[in-house]
Amino acid sequence: MSETVASVSALIVKTLLANPKVPRDINGSSKIVEDLAFDSLAVMNFVMEIEDTLDVSVPLDRLADIRTIDDLAACIVSLKQAS
Amino acid sequence: MSIFSKYEGLASALSAVMAGGGRNPFNVVIEKPISSTVGLIEGRETLLFGTNNYLGLSQSPAAIEAAVEAARAYGVGTTGSRIANGTQGLHRQLEERLCAFFRRRHCMVFSTGYQANLGTISALAGKDDYLLLDADSHASIYDGSRLGHAQVIRFRHNDADDLHKRLRRLDGTPGAKLVVVEGIYSMLGDVVPMKEFAAVKRETGAWLLADEAHSVGVMGEHGRGVAEADGVEDDVDFVVGTFSKSLGTVGGYCVSNHEGLDLIRLCSRPYMFTASLPPEVIAATMAALTELENQPELRVRLMDNARRLHAGLQAAGLRTGPQASPVVSVILDDVAVAVAFWNRLLDLGVYVNLSLPPATPDQHPLLRTSVMATHTPEQIDRAVEIFAVVASEMGISRAA
Numbered sequence: 001m002s003e004t005v006a007s008v009s010a011l012i013v014k015t016l017l018a019n020p021k022v023p024r025d026i027n028g029s030s031k032i033v034e035d036l037a038f039d040s041l042a043v044m045n046f047v048m049e050i051e052d053t054l055d056v057s058v059p060l061d062r063l064a065d066i067r068t069i070d071d072l073a074a075c076i077v078s079l080k081q082a083s
Numbered sequence: 084m085s086i087f088s089k090y091e092g093l094a095s096a097l098s099a100v101m102a103g104g105g106r107n108p109f110n111v112v113i114e115k116p117i118s119s120t121v122g123l124i125e126g127r128e129t130l131l132f133g134t135n136n137y138l139g140l141s142q143s144p145a146a147i148e149a150a151v152e153a154a155r156a157y158g159v160g161t162t163g164s165r166i167a168n169g170t171q172g173l174h175r176q177l178e179e180r181l182c183a184f185f186r187r188r189h190c191m192v193f194s195t196g197y198q199a200n201l202g203t204i205s206a207l208a209g210k211d212d213y214l215l216l217d218a219d220s221h222a223s224i225y226d227g228s229r230l231g232h233a234q235v236i237r238f239r240h241n242d243a244d245d246l247h248k249r250l251r252r253l254d255g256t257p258g259a260k261l262v263v264v265e266g267i268y269s270m271l272g273d274v275v276p277m278k279e280f281a282a283v284k285r286e287t288g289a290w291l292l293a294d295e296a297h298s299v300g301v302m303g304e305h306g307r308g309v310a311e312a313d314g315v316e317d318d319v320d321f322v323v324g325t326f327s328k329s330l331g332t333v334g335g336y337c338v339s340n341h342e343g344l345d346l347i348r349l350c351s352r353p354y355m356f357t358a359s360l361p362p363e364v365i366a367a368t369m370a371a372l373t374e375l376e377n378q379p380e381l382r383v384r385l386m387d388n389a390r391r392l393h394a395g396l397q398a399a400g401l402r403t404g405p406q407a408s409p410v411v412s413v414i415l416d417d418v419a420v421a422v423a424f425w426n427r428l429l430d431l432g433v434y435v436n437l438s439l440p441p442a443t444p445d446q447h448p449l450l451r452t453s454v455m456a457t458h459t460p461e462q463i464d465r466a467v468e469i470f471a472v473v474a475s476e477m478g479i480s481r482a483a
Binding site for chain 2: 039040041042044045048055056057058059060061083
């Protein structure tokens with residue numbers, strides 16, 4: 001498995017920065033809802049983009065436990081390893 | 084700290100919507116319906132273009148008579164749930180009528196359409212199963228997924244290829260895969276490409292549930308919805324729907340040819356732990372179903388009206404949803420503009436629904452209209468004219 005939490009986290013940050021509305025100073029410990037001002041729908045739509053890039057599906061119930069970009073990266077890595 | 088302090092953001096958002104003396108758009112009172120298409124709002128006769136009453140049957144004389152007779156014969160309530168004392172002969176009759184209408188062997192009637200989705204989805208998709216939901220699914224579908232214990236995966240709206248990709252990722256995982264789509268989506272009125280989803284279902288061995296709440300009585304030669312219109316009813320395992328749109332009453336149902344549906348009666352909490360529909364509603368629903376079956380011309384008139392409204396709003400320079408269907412939404416960019424537009428429409432005698440993000444696709448506020456078979460061409464033209472007047476007052480057009 002080539003992806004690590006750090007590499008997935010970097011990819012998420014890069015994807016987020018493509019959106020001009022996202023603050024420029026985000027990093028792995030940024031909180032997705034609080035720091036990025038995403039509502040529930042925006043979070044789900046953003047996760048869909050990451051899913052496509054990494055060819056993985058993140059079940060919605062897993063999103064409930066995710067606060068930071070690193071949390072999301074760790075979740076994706078564990079899903080990739082499980083598959 | 085107040086228990087309501089977590090809703091401070093919501094309170095501010097509502098205050099912003101009502102700033103400058105505007106109405107609360109979520110608390111409009113229709114003082115009295117004068118007909119299916121006109122209601123008394125703020126003491127004025129107002130054109131109703133936001134009711135989901137697609138065939139106008141909420142005011143059907145036959146349904147009203149049936150309700151009155153049933154109330155006299157059976158009383159006004161059942162005081163019990165379907166699995167206790169709340170199943171009367173009328174409930175069974177309605178389930179049989181729906182089986183015959185949909186040409187399916189099994190039917191469960193719920194007390195609302197919301198509960199039909201909640202009760203069916205939460206019971207069908209269990210702990211070790213996967214639920215695959217269209218990204219633009221109605222709240223009742225999302226809530227059904229939260230009530231159950233399946234793993235929930237979203238796919239891109241109306242995109243069968245995207246669903247296929249996500250099912251492929253689940254290759255080899257145990258558990259049933261239940262795909263949920265809607266016939267007509269309630270915000271923009273766009274129609275599901277059911278044939279494409281049926282093909283994915285066949286290829287992957289997934290189960291397919293179609294919520295035809297907005298499409299039954301509207302689409303298909305016999306009004307059975309998009310699955311009928313697309314000729315793929317055999318591929319749809321479960322059809323869920325509501326009585327509160329084209330049938331003009333309240334309640335919901337699930338029909339299927341799968342024998343197991345009857346077992347769901349014993350494990351679907353929204354079916355088991357709420358009072359059943361009262362007799363007068365059942366009787367009115369059956370009378371409305373008879374009208375739906377016997378008056379196919381209502382569907383023709385409805386679609387003619389939908390095309391007239393859709394074309395009229397586009398000609399007025401407004402941006403609408405992609406298809407002419409009984410839900411026609413004007414898409415705006417700015418919430419404050421949408422709120423002002425909505426208030427002005429009501430000032431001038433047209434009621435529509437104001438739909439705000441995040442309940443709308445792509446974060447756009449919508450002026451959501453729904454058309455009826457009983458609207459006259461003059462009423463539609465009048466509504467379009469008022470939309471055009473307000474758009475002009477506010478300097479809005481497609482080119483802007």
